[in-house]
Amino acid sequence: MESPLHHFELHRLVDLHLFGLDLSINQGVVTMWLAVAAVFTLFAVAAAKRETVPGMVQNVAEIGVEFIRDMAEDNIGPNGHRYVPFLIALFLFVLFLNMWGLLPGQFTVTSQLIVTATLALAVYAISLGVGFFKHGIGFLRILVPGGTPGWLIPLMIPVEILSQLARPLSLSVRLFANMTAGHTILAVLFGMALSLPLWAGWLPFGLTVLINALELFIAFIQAYIFVMLSCVYFGDAENLAH
Amino acid sequence: MGVELVVATCLGGGLGWLADAKLGSLPWLTFLGVVLGIAAGIRNTLRLARELERAGEAGKGGGRGNGGGDDGR
Numbered sequence: 648m649e650s651p652l653h654h655f656e657l658h659r660l661v662d663l664h665l666f667g668l669d670l671s672i673n674q675g676v677v678t679m680w681l682a683v684a685a686v687f688t689l690f691a692v693a694a695a696k697r698e699t700v701p702g703m704v705q706n707v708a709e710i711g712v713e714f715i716r717d718m719a720e721d722n723i724g725p726n727g728h729r730y731v732p733f734l735i736a737l738f739l740f741v742l743f744l745n746m747w748g749l750l751p752g753q754f755t756v757t758s759q760l761i762v763t764a765t766l767a768l769a770v771y772a773i774s775l776g777v778g779f780f781k782h783g784i785g786f787l788r789i790l791v792p793g794g795t796p797g798w799l800i801p802l803m804i805p806v807e808i809l810s811q812l813a814r815p816l817s818l819s820v821r822l823f824a825n826m827t828a829g830h831t832i833l834a835v836l837f838g839m840a841l842s843l844p845l846w847a848g849w850l851p852f853g854l855t856v857l858i859n860a861l862e863l864f865i866a867f868i869q870a871y872i873f874v875m876l877s878c879v880y881f882g883d884a885e886n887l888a889h
Numbered sequence: 890m891g892v893e894l895v896v897a898t899c900l901g902g903g904l905g906w907l908a909d910a911k912l913g914s915l916p917w918l919t920f921l922g923v924v925l926g927i928a929a930g931i932r933n934t935l936r937l938a939r940e941l942e943r944a945g946e947a948g949k950g951g952g953r954g955n956g957g958g959d960d961g962r
Contacts, residue, residue, distance in 0.1 A: 718944075721943075721944065722940070722944070805925050806925050806928045806929045806932060807929070807932075809897060809900060809901050809904075809925055809926055809928075809929035810897060810929035810930075810932050810933045812900055813893065813896050813897040813900050813926075813929055813930065813933055814933070816896045816900060817892045817893050817896040817897070817933065820892055820896055821892045824892065875940075875941075875944060876937070876940075879936075879937075879940050
């Protein structure tokens with residue numbers, strides 16, 4: 648029987664070494680290209696006609712944009728709309744990759760920590776950039792939450808530094824772990840279903856159906872949480888009220 | 890949501906341990922780091938819970954992290 652972790656392995660499709668870097672193309676890279684192409688195509692098609700009464704594709708795109716826009720305005724505040732293009736690209740990219748991984752035989756890019764960590768670091772770098780750009784060195788006040796009694800400040804600063812450092816880490820680990828765990832469970836159950844005789848195999852097979860439905864939900868929820876937390880971090884940088 | 894706690898604790902402990910290894914003061918900075926990490930983790934968890942609650946019913950999606958430790962690996 649195949650190891651349930653087998654489908655997380657990367658396989659090189661094209662060997663590519665440039666400037667001393669290993670830039671080989673593996674199936675994860677191809678899937679990400681696919682995701683970019685899919686998101687781009689969705690909006691290219693949706694924006695092609697710009698009808699007052701939207702057609703199906705335009706409707707889907709509009710629902711997505713409004714969903715992200717409301718989230719951004721709720722969490723970031725009046726400047727939220729500036730982040731919408733980035734957030735919607737991030738949301739649809741992660742959502743597509745999560746969903747794509749559920750197709751049989753396809754690779755789950757978001758089960759690679761390096762991918763989620765890159766996304767999380769990009770988000771965190773932007774929030775730091777915005778914070779320092781907007782508030783200058785005063786942005787360091789984020790390390791002392793409002794209402795902290797004076798004698799607690801020396802203790803609060805290291806705690807807050809740690810909690811800030813933990814942000815990009817937990818953002819990336821959350822997505823990576825949820826995807827990896829879910830797909831491992833599915834692989835184990837499928838393996839059981841295939842290796843057991845029919846009279847017992849129907850049980851794990853039935854469970855894969857249920858877990859698949861749960862994974863669909865989680866694929867959406869995790870994309871949502873990722874973008875939602877990005878909003879929260881951007882909001883902290885914008886408002887500095889906490 | 891459990892991820893926040895695990896990650897912050899590991900980060901605090903890890904940084905403390907690195908500092909210990911450099912300074913040769915072994916258990917103490919690791920210990921301090923873990924304690925600060927737990928505090929930071931609780932802070933992040935509370936903050937996240939508050940934000941998710943504010944986001945309304947969609948907040949139940951914080952979900953998965955609460956069940957089993959599978960996401961904390």
